[in-house]
Amino acid sequence: MTGMRTPRHRARGLGAARSGTAHFWMQRVTAIANIPLTLLFLALLIALIGSDYGVARAYVANPFVAIILVLLVISGAFHMRIGMQVIIEDYIHSLPVKMICLAGNTLFSAMIGVVCIYGVLRVGLGS
Amino acid sequence: MSVRSRVRSRPLSPHLQIYRLTIPMVMSIAHRLTGVALYLGTLVVTWWLIALASNANSYAVFQDFLGSWLGRIILFGYIWALFHHMLGGIRHLLWDIGLWIDLPAASRLAWATLIGSTGLTVAAWIAGQSLRAVLP
Numbered sequence A: 001m002t003g004m005r006t007p008r009h010r011a012r013g014l015g016a017a018r019s020g021t022a023h024f025w026m027q028r029v030t031a032i033a034n035i036p037l038t039l040l041f042l043a044l045l046i047a048l049i050g051s052d053y054g055v056a057r058a059y060v061a062n063p064f065v066a067i068i069l070v071l072l073v074i075s076g077a078f079h080m081r082i083g084m085q086v087i088i089e090d091y092i093h094s095l096p097v098k099m100i101c102l103a104g105n106t107l108f109s110a111m112i113g114v115v116c117i118y119g120v121l122r123v124g125l126g127s
Numbered sequence B: 001m002s003v004r005s006r007v008r009s010r011p012l013s014p015h016l017q018i019y020r021l022t023i024p025m026v027m028s029i030a031h032r033l034t035g036v037a038l039y040l041g042t043l044v045v046t047w048w049l050i051a052l053a054s055n056a057n058s059y060a061v062f063q064d065f066l067g068s069w070l071g072r073i074i075l076f077g078y079i080w081a082l083f084h085h086m087l088g089g090i091r092h093l094l095w096d097i098g099l100w101i102d103l104p105a106a107s108r109l110a111w112a113t114l115i116g117s118t119g120l121t122v123a124a125w126i127a128g129q130s131l132r133a134v135l136p
């Protein structure tokens, strides 16, 4: 395909989104990380359903549990941001609306990530 | 045949509504929907962590919500979405490395995603309920 792309554009090889396969790859790396982390999270959930405040805090304050949760939040926040970006790009074609949605997606994912990490650390490091 | 009718009779890309639904198609849509559900569900996870970091009172409010019928449905649905999206994601990763990408294998994988996620969710739910009696 010769097409209308400039030689410089082709040489950079980064395609229309100007970031090449970085997002695709990040989605895969976070997906792999999410597998063990999610399984541990589900195990925690099963152990905690219905238990009282003190017990729940003690579980999350355990360093192993706290570190797993922080890792899951980091991996999950990146993963959900890229995933939702793909969905937005698939369905929203008006440029201004798309830009607003993409920005909102990034802000939402970052906020969820920061607030969750704050919560875990506050329990884990004692408040 | 005029030029016009020859142009007319070329095959068109069919609309989504007239495709016969196949199990890999439905599971592909389900992967996207569970992704969106998990995305929104992070709000509940955030609520849980902030309540936990705050005090016994706010934790009780959160637990009352999760214990309500709506809360239980959300929790069950969230666990199912997690298992389903995880198995669906593993399926994607297998395809990425070129495994089981032929049609019969893809159909079997799709069924495995559906049956596996439902079975695992029920197992997790039963485990959660029965551990109540044993754990503190």
Ligand code: HEM
Pocket (backbone or CB within 6 Å): A027, A028, A031, A032, A034, A035, A038, A076, A079, A080, A082, A083, A084, A086, A087, B031, B032, B033, B034, B035, B036, B038, B039, B042, B082, B085, B086, B087, B088, B089, B090, B092, B093
């Ligand atoms: C449990 C482990 C998980 C695995 C193995 C996994 C795997 C994947 C993979 C491989 C994709 C790309 C699918 C494609 O290319 O069409 C994807 C998409 C997505 N994931 Fe995950 N994921 C996991 C957890 C999560 C979590 C916890 C969330 C949200 C908080 C999430 C949200 C999404 C979203 C929104 C998409 C986009 C869906 C789409 O494009 O149709 N995932 N996931």
